[in-house]
Amino acid sequence: xxxxVPVKRVVDYNVRVRVRSDGSGVDTTGLxxxxxxxxxxxxxxxxxxxxxxxxSRVTVVGCGAPLTQDVLRTALAMGADAAIxxxxxxxxxxxxxxxxxxxxxxxxxxxxxxxxxxQAIDDDLGDTAPMLAALLDWPQAMSVNQLALEDGGxxxxxxxxxxxxxxxxxxxxxxxxxxxxCDPRAISLPNMMKAKKATITTLSLAELAxxxxxxxxxxxxxxxxARAAGVRVEGLTQLLExxxxxxxxxxxx
Amino acid sequence: xxxxVIAEHDGSQLDPSTLNLLGAALQIGDPVHLLxxxxxxxxxxQAAACLAGVSQVLLAxxxxxxxxxAETLALQIVALMPGCDTLLAAHRVLHxxxxxxxxxxxxxxxxxxxxxxxxGHRFVRPLYAGSVLASVETQADKTLLTLxxxxxxxxxxxxxxxxxVTLVSVGADVRxxxxxRESMDSDRPDLSRARVVVAAGRxxxxxxxxxxxxxxxxxxxxxxxxxxxxxxxxxxxxxxxxGQTGKTVAPDVYFAFGISGAIQHLAGIKDAGVIVAxxxxxxxxxxxxxxxxxxxxxxxxxxxLTAGLTGQSKTA
Ligand SMILES: Cc1cc2nc3c(=O)[nH]c(=O)nc-3n(C[C@H](O)[C@H](O)[C@H](O)COP(=O)(O)OP(=O)(O)OC[C@H]3O[C@@H](n4cnc5c(N)ncnc54)[C@H](O)[C@@H]3O)c2cc1C
Ligand SMILES: Nc1ncnc2c1ncn2[C@@H]1O[C@H](COP(=O)(O)O)[C@@H](O)[C@H]1O
Numbered sequence: 375x376x377x378x379v380p381v382k383r384v385v386d387y388n389v390r391v392r393v394r395s396d397g398s399g400v401d402t403t404g405l406x407x408x409x410x411x412x413x414x415x416x417x418x419x420x421x422x423x424x425x426x427x428x429x430s431r432v433t434v435v436g437c438g439a440p441l442t443q444d445v446l447r448t449a450l451a452m453g454a455d456a457a458i459x460x461x462x463x464x465x466x467x468x469x470x471x472x473x474x475x476x477x478x479x480x481x482x483x484x485x486x487x488x489x490x491x492x493q494a495i496d497d498d499l500g501d502t503a504p505m506l507a508a509l510l511d512w513p514q515a516m517s518v519n520q521l522a523l524e525d526g527g528x529x530x531x532x533x534x535x536x537x538x539x540x541x542x543x544x545x546x547x548x549x550x551x552x553x554x555x556c557d558p559r560a561i562s563l564p565n566m567m568k569a570k571k572a573t574i575t576t577l578s579l580a581e582l583a584x585x586x587x588x589x590x591x592x593x594x595x596x597x598x599x600a601r602a603a604g605v606r607v608e609g610l611t612q613l614l615e616x617x618x619x620x621x622x623x624x625x626x627x
Numbered sequence: 628x629x630x631x632v633i634a635e636h637d638g639s640q641l642d643p644s645t646l647n648l649l650g651a652a653l654q655i656g657d658p659v660h661l662l663x664x665x666x667x668x669x670x671x672x673q674a675a676a677c678l679a680g681v682s683q684v685l686l687a688x689x690x691x692x693x694x695x696x697a698e699t700l701a702l703q704i705v706a707l708m709p710g711c712d713t714l715l716a717a718h719r720v721l722h723x724x725x726x727x728x729x730x731x732x733x734x735x736x737x738x739x740x741x742x743x744x745x746x747g748h749r750f751v752r753p754l755y756a757g758s759v760l761a762s763v764e765t766q767a768d769k770t771l772l773t774l775x776x777x778x779x780x781x782x783x784x785x786x787x788x789x790x791x792v793t794l795v796s797v798g799a800d801v802r803x804x805x806x807x808r809e810s811m812d813s814d815r816p817d818l819s820r821a822r823v824v825v826a827a828g829r830x831x832x833x834x835x836x837x838x839x840x841x842x843x844x845x846x847x848x849x850x851x852x853x854x855x856x857x858x859x860x861x862x863x864x865x866x867x868x869x870g871q872t873g874k875t876v877a878p879d880v881y882f883a884f885g886i887s888g889a890i891q892h893l894a895g896i897k898d899a900g901v902i903v904a905x906x907x908x909x910x911x912x913x914x915x916x917x918x919x920x921x922x923x924x925x926x927x928x929x930x931x932l933t934a935g936l937t938g939q940s941k942t943a
Contacts, residue, residue, distance in 0.1 A: 390890065391755050400759055473731065497754055498871065501727035501737050504697065508731035513698060513802040516724045519865065529806070535720045537809030537866040541696075544802055553872065554859065589736035589767040596760045598753075598897065604918035610928060613905075613921045614935040620901060622822055622879030623847065624937040 412491025421453035451569035492550035503550035647776035679784035697724030698800035735769035777877030823849030830885015848939035888913025
């Protein structure tokens with residue numbers, strides 16, 4: 375079984391981004407960038423499947439600027455077998471072109487299972503996995519927090535609207551994984567050094583996807599209004615006084 | 628053309644959030660159709676037909692809608708979209724799987740977690756765990772959106788019933804099989820709709836201590852929430868995680884006990900009326916958003932609030 379893990383380079387989750395003063399977008403220059411946390415979990419899961427003999431090969435693919443190589447090398451150091459960099463040229467690195475390119479790669483590389491992150495923590499969109507599943511006409515599961523191979527298919531636990539759900543899916547399939555699926559390993563120095571020297575295959579997004587226009591564009595960004603400063607109360611008596619004054623807690627309006 | 632809204636209901640009654648979705652849909656200015664998917668839910672469709680502003684109700688009444696897969700719902704959406712420009716649905720797990728799947732087939736734009744509608748082509752949605760609000764313009768013929776119901780004013784009023792059209796449901800995609808589903812066996816209000824939410828973080832220290840949190844929630848007729856760290860530590864179930872990757876809540880009062888206030892957590896409580904924080908660390912970031920903050924021990928505060936605040940009925 376060949377597992378493909380699409381990985382995105384995003385602003386580190388501990389860093390607060392700033393909106394450019396002219397509202398034209400988000401200023402990410404000089405900010406710490408990392409592998410999207412959900413994708414790190416997906417890579418870990420894929421490598422575990424290979425180490426358990428359930429997968430034969432793990433390929434990671436990242437679309438973006440040349441610096442995306444950083445996160446591909448992180449994934450290689452974690453144990454991925456091969457890495458592909460998709461170069462978007464002047465175009466966008468996500469949206470329909472990415473999904474189309476991934477679907478071409480899946481077919482070309484004989485992929486049986488795609489493990490995406492359930493969302494990228496920059497756009498918080500979570501559309502890549504379901505859209506890829508749609509183009510391939512494969513079954514999908516989102517927010518996967520437990521996974522097992524069973525009788526040639528998958529048994530997964532997902533967050534549902536009411537609570538945990540258990541689904542059985544045949545392979546091939548596309549999954550969007552949650553942070554809870556597993557804990558990513560720490561990377562050893564020798565593995566990092568080895569990954570630094572590994573070859574990364576570079577492909578042009580446009581060549582794989584043709585001309586796929588984005589279906590929306592961001593026209594401006596703003597910082598949400600900050601909440602007005604609150605009060606610090608001294609002790610429980612004062613806290614109770616404040617709370618008793620709230621209509622929602624029974625104060626008569 | 629038309630805006631189609633997926634109605635929220637429990638099989639016998641419309642959920643109040645349907646009115647928020649309808650309010651949002653009416654802002655676009657096109658005729659609004661309500662889609663009622665369910666099993667034995669003709670009464671829901673009748674109630675939907677009487678909501679002012681709805682020009683048609685589409686009723687798909689079929690056992691498969693009891694526990695649909697995202698794949699099947701996507702097929703139904705693809706079948707319906709030729710007649711509509713825009714589809715609106717609540718931002719929840721099923722829709723977050725089905726709408727993008729359908730959008731890819733339709734070559735439609737998909738936007739998730741929309742918080743404001745400026746026109747049929749201009750929307751506002753959060754990025755970066757809510758620390759940025761982006762104005763987005765769609766560039767496709769059709770748009771599929773999930774939105775946060777609590778962010779939109781409810782539609783009001785009733786009308787003489789509009790037509791209810793019964794649909795033939797699409798054949799189910801049976802490849803994915805639901806094996807089991809946990810049900811929230813609690814008689815507490817739903818987290819995303821509760822007027823009071825009492826939430827706990829890693830600071831509660833142990834699963835047993837959640838009883839203190841639950842006691843206050845029940846006393847106030849509220850729901851229980853948790854931070855990711857509390858869920859990961861096994862203190863609380865996944866389903867009640869609040870934040871960027873959990874539920875979004877919009878209560879009148881949100882209590883955060885032993886929650887540090889990471890940006891990923893705050894992303895889920897932006898719409899809360901009053902945020903009350905109890906944390907023993909005076910520098911905890913939660914205090915920068917709290918309306919009322921107490922530097923103190925949650926183990927003292929929880930019983931004191933349960934004893935000192937007036938109880939509410941559970942149906943609040
Ligand atoms: C991609 C990603 C997505 C995430 N999504 C979410 C999400 O959706 N929701 C979410 O919540 N988190 C999310 N997180 C995790 C988030 O970054 C924080 O790690 C998490 O919110 C911390 O939870 P906490 O505040 O309970 O724990 P901690 O940060 O450990 O804080 C515990 C707090 O309890 C206080 N405390 C301890 N004992 C007491 C006491 N006796 N009385 C009073 N106070 C006490 C401490 O002072 C401390 O402030 C996400 C992280 C990532 C990377
Ligand atoms: N530029 C990209 N390159 C590679 N994978 C991506 C990219 N954008 C999104 N993905 C994948 O799609 C998942 C969901 O992202 P999104 O749909 O943008 O929220 C991510 O966790 C990745 O697995």
